[in-house]
């Protein structure tokens with residue numbers, strides 16, 4: 001009997017920012033046709049369990065949590081017919097665990113099917129070596145920001161081999177990655193996932209984060225999603241979230257976008273969004289470094305100092321999408337996707 005390795009991946013209960021966890025299970029190789037086939041899909045995979053008391057998801061006297069496979073793809077790192085399996089965490093009898101934010105995303109997705117919500121998330125991150133961003137000299141600082149963004153050459157670019165390997169892995173896994181770029185601070189990079197649906201953007205984002213963590217591990221590099229990894233005159237790390245509905249993408253869409261932006265500006269809604277837009281938000285959204293202060297809300301065309309940017313092309317075409325620039329790099333993509341969808345619904 002030939003076997004494959006299935007890597008079961010889940011989101012833990014670490015606060016304020018959850019971590020990814022994973023463990024490996026051998027399965028009979030013939031499962032691959034069912035999992036990647038159109039008929040059975042991910043439901044062909046067995047459920048599994050783990051010790052929730054070691055992941056901040058349960059107490060020792062009632063420690064068992066369950067893993068429900070929800071999204072699977074080929075494992076580009078192990079290759080062959082091996083699989084990566086993203087799981088939801090559930091407790092007794094299939095109740096979603098409090099750390100399970102995916103269920104809310106699938107629920108609103110079901111209700112908003114006709115709206116055809118699309119997301120494009122720009123995941124920024126910082127490569128860390130010995131607790132310093134890659135490219136920072138030991139005990140000191142590199143030259144000021146300017147030449148690093150989309151830079152070329154060893155003086156300005158650090159960690160490209162990891163980025164290239166990660167990009168190839170995501171493509172091989174079939175993830176909806178749309179691009180990468182070097183960012184404003186040395187050692188800081190971005191990859192984009194999208195356009196993708198409400199649940200899909202989170203599934204693909206977590207898979208991409210998992211692959212990035214695993215690849216960087218082999219280089220002795222740690223991936224930080226800290227919203228402000230270097231204090232002082234250095235850009236923070238965000239996860240700009242581009243969003244559109246079918247109505248926004250069609251003729252007359254610009255008006256729909258403006259109405260939607262007004263809705264995002266409702267005071268109680270602003271508060272709800274900011275509370276879920278990642279730890280360290282106040283440190284990052286200062287009003288400097290291409291951000292709007294978290295204390296104000298504004299939207300504008302082509303404005304990288306606004307909370308919401310309407311891209312120039314969208315304004316010119318009269319239809320397209322908008323960019324919520326507030327989410328931090330450490331956001332839960334399911335939560336942000338759900339919040340933006342809620343503003344369509346209500």
Ligand code: ADP
Nearest residue numbers: 118119120122178192193194195242243244321
């Ligand atoms: P920026 O100019 O802000 O750096 P990026 O090119 O990094 O933007 O990211 C833009 C993201 O928006 C990409 O992931 C892209 O796939 C996504 N996107 C493009 N069109 C739409 C749309 N109509 N709705 C939602 N997302 C979109």
Ligand code: MN
Nearest residue numbers: 122190192240
């Ligand atoms: Mn970008």
Ligand code: MN
Nearest residue numbers: 122124183190
């Ligand atoms: Mn960016």
Ligand code: MN
Nearest residue numbers: 122240323325
């Ligand atoms: Mn952006």
